[in-house]
Amino acid sequence: MKYIVGIDLGGTNIKTAIVSEEKKIIGKISVPTPAQEGPEAVMDKMAESVINLLKDSNLSKNDILAVGIGAPGPLDWRTGVVYSPPNLPGWHNVPLAQKMKERLKLPCFVENDANAACFGEYWLGAGQGCECIAVFTLGTGVGGGIIVFKQLLRGIDGTAGELGHLKVQRDGRPCGCNSRGCLEAYASVTGMIKTAIEGIEKGRKTILLEMCGNNPQKITGKMISEAAEKGDAFAEEVFYETAVWLGLGIASVVNMLNPEKVILCGGMIGAGERLFAPVRETVLKNAFEVPAQRCKIVPAGLGEDSGVYGCAGCALTRYYEEYK
Amino acid sequence: MKYIVGIDLGGTNIKTAIVSEEKKIIGKISVPTPAQEGPEAVMDKMAESVINLLKDSNLSKNDILAVGIGAPGPLDWRTGVVYSPPNLPGWHNVPLAQKMKERLKLPCFVENDANAACFGEYWLGAGQGCECIAVFTLGTGVGGGIIVFKQLLRGIDGTAGELGHLKVQRDGRPCGCNSRGCLEAYASVTGMIKTAIEGIEKGRKTILLEMCGNNPQKITGKMISEAAEKGDAFAEEVFYETAVWLGLGIASVVNMLNPEKVILCGGMIGAGERLFAPVRETVLKNAFEVPAQRCKIVPAGLGEDSGVYGCAGCALTRYYEEYK
Numbered sequence: 001m002k003y004i005v006g007i008d009l010g011g012t013n014i015k016t017a018i019v020s021e022e023k024k025i026i027g028k029i030s031v032p033t034p035a036q037e038g039p040e041a042v043m044d045k046m047a048e049s050v051i052n053l054l055k056d057s058n059l060s061k062n063d064i065l066a067v068g069i070g071a072p073g074p075l076d077w078r079t080g081v082v083y084s085p086p087n088l089p090g091w092h093n094v095p096l097a098q099k100m101k102e103r104l105k106l107p108c109f110v111e112n113d114a115n116a117a118c119f120g121e122y123w124l125g126a127g128q129g130c131e132c133i134a135v136f137t138l139g140t141g142v143g144g145g146i147i148v149f150k151q152l153l154r155g156i157d158g159t160a161g162e163l164g165h166l167k168v169q170r171d172g173r174p175c176g177c178n179s180r181g182c183l184e185a186y187a188s189v190t191g192m193i194k195t196a197i198e199g200i201e202k203g204r205k206t207i208l209l210e211m212c213g214n215n216p217q218k219i220t221g222k223m224i225s226e227a228a229e230k231g232d233a234f235a236e237e238v239f240y241e242t243a244v245w246l247g248l249g250i251a252s253v254v255n256m257l258n259p260e261k262v263i264l265c266g267g268m269i270g271a272g273e274r275l276f277a278p279v280r281e282t283v284l285k286n287a288f289e290v291p292a293q294r295c296k297i298v299p300a301g302l303g304e305d306s307g308v309y310g311c312a313g314c315a316l317t318r319y320y321e322e323y324k
Numbered sequence: 325m326k327y328i329v330g331i332d333l334g335g336t337n338i339k340t341a342i343v344s345e346e347k348k349i350i351g352k353i354s355v356p357t358p359a360q361e362g363p364e365a366v367m368d369k370m371a372e373s374v375i376n377l378l379k380d381s382n383l384s385k386n387d388i389l390a391v392g393i394g395a396p397g398p399l400d401w402r403t404g405v406v407y408s409p410p411n412l413p414g415w416h417n418v419p420l421a422q423k424m425k426e427r428l429k430l431p432c433f434v435e436n437d438a439n440a441a442c443f444g445e446y447w448l449g450a451g452q453g454c455e456c457i458a459v460f461t462l463g464t465g466v467g468g469g470i471i472v473f474k475q476l477l478r479g480i481d482g483t484a485g486e487l488g489h490l491k492v493q494r495d496g497r498p499c500g501c502n503s504r505g506c507l508e509a510y511a512s513v514t515g516m517i518k519t520a521i522e523g524i525e526k527g528r529k530t531i532l533l534e535m536c537g538n539n540p541q542k543i544t545g546k547m548i549s550e551a552a553e554k555g556d557a558f559a560e561e562v563f564y565e566t567a568v569w570l571g572l573g574i575a576s577v578v579n580m581l582n583p584e585k586v587i588l589c590g591g592m593i594g595a596g597e598r599l600f601a602p603v604r605e606t607v608l609k610n611a612f613e614v615p616a617q618r619c620k621i622v623p624a625g626l627g628e629d630s631g632v633y634g635c636a637g638c639a640l641t642r643y644y645e646e647y648k
Contacts, residue, residue, distance in 0.1 A: 148472050153473075156583065157618055167572045170493055170569070244494075245494070251503070252489070252490045253580075255486040255489040257479060258480050258484035288483055290481050291481060294480060
C-alpha cells in the first residue's frame with residue numbers, strides 16, 4: 001500500500017495529513033506557521049511536519065508517492081511557484097514545489113488552496129461520487145472551486161473557480177480585487193461584519209454594541225453568531241442578509257453549471273440552519289426549478305480539513321498523470 | 325466520405341445544413357417555420373427540408389450518419405423530448421428525436437439551441453482549438469453555452485449554460501424566469517429597449533421618439549442601433565449601458581472559468597465596436613487581471629449559423645459515442 005501527503009499552508013497554521021492510495025486517512029497534525037520568519041523557515045517547518053507525521057504513522061519516505069501542497073494564491077499550479085500571497089509576508093515568486101522537493105526528495109505538487117478544498121470534498125467529503133460540484137469557502141474572503149466532468153476546473157491559466165468574485169451588484173460594495181459588488185464583499189465574514197456595522201450606523205438597536213464595547217470596528221463574526229444565538233433580532237437579520245447574498249451567488253452557479261451539489265466550507269457554516277435555510281430558499285426562488293431542485297446545498301463533509309485532504313488527492317491524481 | 329445534417333428549429337425559420345465528417349460545409353437552406361400549424365406540420369417541414377437539401381447536394385440518405393436538431397428549451401437532450409417552448413405554439417412534451425427518426429429513418433439527436441450554437445462556435449467558428457469557451461447569444465433573451473475540457477457542459481439535467489440568468493443586481497429588473505436582476509433583463513435586446521424606454525420616461529431627448537412615432541413601446545433594437553449610428557447621444561448611451569451590464573456578466577464568467585474566449589452571437593453584435601469596446605473595458609476593469617487579459621471577447625465566427633452547424637457537430641459527437 002502506498003500513501004500521499006497533503007500539506008495545507010495557511011497564514012496561521014500548517015496542517016499535514018497522510019492518506020492511503022485507497023483513500024484511508026492515516027493521520028494528521030497541525031503546527032503554527034512561522035510566517036514572520038519568512039519562506040525558508042516556513043518550508044523547513046513544513047518538511048519537519050511531514051517527517052514527524054511519517055514517524056508517528058510508522059511510515060517511511062519509501063511509502064510515499066507524492067506530496068500535495070495547498071497554498072494561498074496567486075500561484076502557478078503547473079510550475080509550483082507562489083507569487084505574493086497577502087497573508088505570507090516575504091513570499092515573492094517562491095518556487096515552492098521545487099524547494100519542497102529538494103527538502104523531501106519526493107514529487108511535490110502545488111495547488112490553490114480553495115481548489116484543493118474543492119477537490120477534497122469531491123474525493124473524500126460531501127461531493128463523493130458526483131460529476132459536478134461547486135465549493136464555496138466562507139472566511140475572511142470567499143474562495144471557490146469547481147468540479148466538472150469529474151475533474152477540477154483550474155482554467156487555462158489556473159485562475160478558475162473564483163466564485164467569490166461573481167458580480168452580484170452593479171456599483172456595489174468595493175471589493176479587495178478592485179472591482180465592486182463581488183459576492184465576497186457581502187457573503188464573507190468580513191462582508192457580514194460590514195453589514196452589521198452599516199446597520200448600527202443607521203441606528204439599529206442590538207446587543208452587538210455592548211459586546212463590542214461600543215466600538216463597531218471590533219465586531220467579529222463570532223460576536224454576530226453569538227448575538228443571533230441569544231435571539232438578537234438585528235444579528236439574526238445580518239445573518240439572513242448574508243445568506244441572501246450568498247444564495248444569489250449560488251443561484252447563478254446553479255443556472256450556469258447545473259451541479260449535483262453546492263458545498264459550503266469555513267467557520268460560518270457552524271451557524272447551521274440559520275445560514276443554510278435562507279440560502280436554500282433564495283436559490284429555489286432565483287434559479288430555474290429543475291437545477292434548483294436537483295442541487296443539494298450542504299456543509300463540508302470534511303469540516304476544516306477539506307483543504308489538507310484535497311491537497312493529497314490532487315497530488316495523487318497528478319502523480320498518476322505525470323509519473324505513470 | 326460521410327455527412328451529418330444539422331437542423332436549427334426556430335420560432336420563425338427552420339435552417340438546415342449538411343456538413344461532412346471532416347467539417348466541410350456542403351450547403352444550407354432556410355424555410356419559414358409553419359409554427360401556427362402545430363408540431364406535426366413543423367416536423368413534416370423539417371423532414372422535407374432535409375430531403376430537399378440532400379437532393380440539392382447530390383447526396384442520399386445513405387451518405388448521412390446522423391441528424392442533429394437544435395430546439396428552444398426546455399427539453400431533454402437525452403430522450404429528445406421538447407417540453408413547452410414559448411415560441412412554438414402547441415408543443416407539449418413532443419418526442420422530437422423519435423418523431424424525426426420515424427420520418428427520416430436516420431439517428432436523430434436533440435440539443436438545446438443555445439448549447440448547439442456554443443458547440444458550433446467551438447467546432448467550426450471562433451472557438452476552434454480552444455479548451456474552454458463561453459458563448460452568449462444576444463437576442464430577445466440571452467442564451468448561453470459553455471465548453472470546458474473540450475466538451476459541451478450540459479449539466480446533470482441538461483440545463484447548464486444559462487448565462488442569461490446570472491444575477492447581476494439584487495432586487496433588480498423582473499426577468500421572464502420569475503427571478504429579478506438577471507443579466508438577460510439588461511443585456512438582451514428586450515433589456516436594451518427597456519433601458520431606452522426608462523430613459524425616455526425620465527425626459528431624455530432623443531431622435532428615437534420621432535423614429536417610434538412618439539410611442540416608446542414601439543422602439544426596436546434596430547431603431548436604437550440606427551439612432552446611435554446617426555450620433556444620437558442618448559441611443560449611444562443606451563448601447564453603452566447594455567454593454568456594461570453584459571461586461572459585468574462576462575467578468576463573472578471570466579473569474580469563474582478562466583476561458584480562452586468569450587464569443588458573442590446574435591443580431592446585436594452587428595453594432596461592432598460600439599458594443600465590444602465597452603464590454604471589453606468593463607471586463608478588464610472588473611475581472612482578475614490574468615484571466616481578463618487571457619480572454620478574447622469576439623464575435624461569432626459563423627454569424628447567424630452557429631446554431632445549425634453546432635447541431636450537426638453535436639450529432640456527430642453523439643453518433644460516435646452511441647453508435648461506434
